[in-house]
Amino acid sequence: MSGTFVGMPAFPAAAREAVGDATLRGNLRHATHTIRDKRARAVAELDDWAALREAGRRIKDHTLRHLDRYLVQLEESVTAAGGTVHWAADADEANEIVARLVEETGEREVVKVKSMATQEIGLNEALEARGIHAYETDLAELIVQLGKDRPSHILVPAIHRNRGEIRDIFRSEMGAWGRPAPEGLTDTPAELAEAARLHLREKFLRARVGVSGANFMVAETGTLVVVESEGNGRMCLTLPETLISVVGIEKIVPSWRDLEVFLQTLPRSSTAERMNPYTSMWTGTTDEDGPRTFHLVLLDNGRTDTLADEVGRQALRCIRCSACLNVCPVYERAGGHAYGSVYPGPIGAILSPQLRGTGSEIDASLPYASSLCGACYEVCPVAIDIPEVLVHLRERVVQGGPAVREGNRVVLKPAKGHAAERAAMRAAGWAFDRPGALRAGQRLASRSRRLHPRTLPGPGRAWSGSRELPAVPAEPFRDWWQRTHGGKGEAE
Amino acid sequence: MSSRERILGRVRRALGDAPADEAPVARDYLREHGQRSTARTVELLAGNLADYRAVVHRCADGELPALLARLLSARGARSVVVPPGLPAQWLAAADAALVPDRAESTPHELDEVSSVVTGCAVAVAETGTIVLDGSPDQGRRRITLVPDHHICVVRVPDQVVSSVPQALERLDPARPLTWISGPSATSDIELDRVEGVHGPRTLEVVLVQAQPSGNVTS
Incomplete structure (x- = not known):
């Protein structure tokens, strides 16, 4: 994945810093609570939501089960519609393909639609290294790019910024990238949006190459779908002469009809x-309407490993969709940067360690960045059981x-730093296998209960620092059961 | 080995243990939400368009040229892009200069045009969406994108469906499609919706009743 996040500390260390930042916590709380209530109302309008969610789950599972077949079918239909399909096993290969395609046009700049896949592979940095400027055109991506920042949310990468901070970034940075922010720019969202419109318009109008991702690819028809709000997507998808779309191989749906589920959820x-x-759908190229050349780069980059x-x-x-981020109590407090990946929040905690492996400190710590409360599973429109995968x-x-x-x-070797946990689990396994030893141990614990410390020593101290240790009862349950015949004896 | 073969090979190995699953996906969801008369469906479309800040007008067939002329002059439009297949009488009363939708026009030239008037392929009542498919009365995708003011004419009730599933049934995937629900907007500042970014900041939708009926309301 992208080099942007290399060397990130483990989640607890990164989160500790974020939790101490009062502005950040305020920004996150405000934004996630706003969207949470609105989402609940939008979902409640559809009385078949549960059936749509189940259909979405099944369509995706079916697609994954036959992914090889649908990939080949997609390649055929995109090619038949005038597109060219490329295959990229990893980030480097995808970046190389895109850079080469841009160089072949003779252009030195591209306009970009917000895309998670190109963030994941670090495409902007790779293009920059080849002397090609990539301009982000989604408002939030623009804020992140101008602020030399990292994205912290899937849908709203600048969610960690409030309107005042955004105004400051626009005022100080826009001039270096093109048209400066208007004089006297205030922090009202409408004015900020207007400033972005003016700044980016010249780039859209002269752009010869557009780079996008896609929300869906229809195997049957070769149609790609981009779902957006601002119109920057439409600009990038229709004004340039060349369009290059980088899309993860899991974004396929088999049939045109399948879109009816996801365009609702x-x-x-x-x-x-x-x-x-705005939702744009295009199938290859169309004569005299939109790009004359269309390239589709199909990206693996850890997806087949995840599939295994x-x-x-x-x-x-x-x-x-990012609904899981917006409801997550951990994300709300720690923010997106602590996850050390372009995929933050609950979905990031299960996606990043699978796409990148659990080798690094940050990836090994991500499955623990959760209280397992299950709110993410509840809101997921394709019913991903995130807590189940976290535990796994x-x-x-x-x-x-x-x-x-x-x-x-x-x-894989067991990770470092879990020796105490492993030892405790092994000891528990040993004791549960030997009833005699278990009984002796329980009696000893009961009799010595006045001597028990109220906090744990060593690595356990962090746990008992904010929790009461459970009190050991005066008598083990099994002794009580035997003595009273399951409570009946006591009544006599 | 090519990356294509490598990726397909990885997929096949990854799925070695998976059950066959050839059964078609069960679709227990609704084709549309609620039972409505045709008139109520058009009402719902108008309500949902307005809810996302599109300006909705209704008129009878014969009143359309006068209404379009009035909307363009109220906006102060000096020029208007016209798709090749737009019925000529629609803009017969308009004062603005008519600019044909041509392949040779540059984006910069389009940026100088005030407004655009198009028809549509289908409109979705439940979501307040109009869909353009590049037919002759709608033109190239960019003409409804670069000018800041878009007037879209919907023939009711013929072009109106209730739901997203019904809309997809009517559309041809081989055509370039643009689904439009209100003017350009963003939720990128504090996850709060603001209208007006890169696409047309004003979207007006005219619902034209095929049979003459009632007066123009807006």
Whole structure:
């Protein structure tokens, strides 16, 4: 994945800093609570929501089950419609393909539609290294790019910024990138949006190459779909002569009809609208309307490794709505940067360690960035059981075991730093296997209960620092049961 | 080995243990939400368009040229882009200069034009959406994008469906499609919706009744 996040500290360390930032917490709380209530209302309008969610889950599972077949079908239909399909096994290969395609046009700049896949592979940085400027055109991406910042939310990458901060960034940075911010720019959202419109218009009107992702690709027809709000997507998809779309292989749906499910569930889950302002659908190229050349880059970059995991593969159903971020109590407090990935929040906590592996400190800590409350599962429009995958990945981190990395079967070593946990689990396993030892241990614990400390020593101190240790009863349950015949004896 | 073969091989190995699953996906969801008369469906479309800040007008067939002329002059439009297949009488009463939708026009030239008038392919009542498919009365995609003012004419009730599933049934995936629900907007500042970013900041939708009926209301 992108080099942007290399060397991130583990989640607890990164989160500690974020939690101490009162402005950030205020910004996050305001934004997530606003959208949370709106989403609930938008979803409640559809009395078949549960059936739509189930259909979405099944369509995605079916697609993943036959992904090879649908990829080949998509390639055929896109090619038949006048597009060119490229395959990229990893980020480097995808970046190389895009850079080469841009160089072949002779252009030195591209306009970009907001795209998670190109963020994931660090495309902007890779293009910059080849002397090609990539301009982000989504308002939030623009704020992040101008502020030399990192995205912190899937839908609204600048969610950590409030209107005052955005005004300051526009005032100080826009001039260096093109048309400066208007004189006397205030922090009202309408004025900020107007400033972005003026700043980007000259770039749209002269752009010869557009780069996008896609929300859906229809295997049957070769149609790509981009769902957006501002119109920057339409600008990038229709004004340039060349369009290059970089899309994860899991974004396929088999048939045209399948869109009827996701076009109902995605807008309501993400921006809490009945429908987002603009949705563009294109199939290859159209004579004298829009780009004359269309390239589709199909991206793996860890997706097939994720697909190999029986429990974890459900993460590939994700349609990137970000509803799980907006309801997550951990995300609301820690913010997106602490997750060390372009995919923050609950979905990021299961996606990043699967796409990148659990080798780094940050990725090994992500499955723990959750209280397992389950709110994410509840709101997920494709019913990804995020808590189930989190627990599964915790197991993988602590115990190690078989996994697939870059297409190869490997056996992961247990992660460092979980020795105490492993020892405790082994001891528990040993004791539960030996009733005599268990009984002796329980009696000893009961009799010595006055001597028990109120806090744990060593690594356990962090846990008992904010929690009461449970009191050990005066008598083990099994002794009480035997003595009273299950409570009956006491009555006599 | 090419990356294509490598990726397809990885997919096939990854799915080695998966059950066959050839059954078609069950679709237990509704084709539309609620039972409505045709007139109520058109009402719902008007209400939902307005809810997302589109300006809605209604008129009878014969009143359309006068209404379009009035809307363009109220806006102070000096020029208006006209798709090749737009019925000529629609803009017969307009004062603004008519600019044909041509392949040779540059985006900069389009940026100088005040307004655009188009028909549409279908309108979705439940979501307040109009869909353009590049037919002759709608023109190229960019003409409804670069000018700041878009007037879209919807023939009611023929072009109106209730729901997203019904709209997809009517559309041809081979055409370039643009689904429009209100004017350009963003939720990127504090997740609060603001209208007016890159697309047309004013979207006016005219619901034209095929049979003559009632007066112009707006």
